[in-house]
Amino acid sequence: MRAGELLGRAAYDLHGRRLGRVVDVVVRGGFPDGRLRLTDVIVTRHWWSRVVGRLIGAERHPSGPWVIRVVARAGSRSSRQLPADQVQLLPPVRGFPFGDPGS
Template sequence: MRAGELLGRTAYDLHGRRLGRVVDLVVRGGPDGRLRLTDLVVARHWYGGMSGRLIGPERHPSGPWLIRGVARLLSRGSRQVPADLVRLVPPVPGFPFGEPGGGPG
């Protein structure tokens, strides 16, 4: 599975409520050293993904106040959701945890 297959998809919760569009992915290293998709960042509005969430005050508290303020404003509608609590439309085979025994990508 590639990131490009997930980005831009519409995300719904397990009850069918629309969460927004996938704008970013969160991966973490497992005990075996392999990366694993754990969370998706979804945004309700098209501009929610523009902030990058890395320049926001919660991730990077230093820097010019104007950039921090704009990042906070743009990322208001975005949130991080555990991948196993999300259903994507159109569906992606192997989402959220990849296919058993499959190679990378």
């Protein structure tokens, strides 16, 4: 599974409620087999909130102009990091969330 297969997919919770679209993925290492694993997905309701909130957000420019920080905080409120096993994607991706056991 590649990250490009996940990005832009519609994401739903386990009860079928729409969460938004996948805009990023989180992978972590340190597992016994030495491989990276997809652990979380970042979902946003609006495409612009990810761009505004992360590219010019307060965490990148903590001493920047206050107006930009306020707009970035407001725009990034709809971005959420969720555990991959609590998200369903449409259309489904083979092997999501933990990959194919045979690969």
